[in-house]
Amino acid sequence: MMIIEVDGYFKQAILHTKENYSLEEIEQIYLDLKTKVELIDEIPKLLCKDxxxxxxxxxxxxxxxxxxxxxTDRTYKPYY
Incomplete structure (x- = not known):
């Protein structure tokens, strides 16, 4: 189980998933989805759907x- 934040200028979303993705997997998923959307704001919706x-x-x-x-197209683990 993990929590993923999608942070953008126009859209911020907090997503919950039962999968434990690596940073590299999330980065690749994001880059793949980015090629499928017209507006970057659609990324959270596609993460939920796909x-x-x-x-x-x-x-x-x-x-x-x-x-x-x-x-910035950065994918990272925040430090607390």
């Missing part, structure tokens, strides 16, 4: 496992 992730309320999450920054 990878069975669930968008959750960001107010109930205090730590995320991986961040996908759609503005």
């Amino acid at each position: 990878y069975n992730m669930i968008e959750i309320d960001k107010n109930i999450v205090n730590k995320v496992d991986i961040v996908i920054d759609t503005d």
Whole structure:
């Protein structure tokens, strides 16, 4: 189980998945999905649809496992 934050200028989303993806797997998934969308804002919706992730309320999450920054195309693990 992990929490993924999709952070962009226009759209921020917190997603929950039962899978334990590696940083490299998430990075590859993001890059693949990026080629399939017209607007980068569609990434969270596609992650939910194609990878069975669930968008959750960001107010109930205090730590995320991986961040996908759609503005810089960086995928990273945050330090707490």
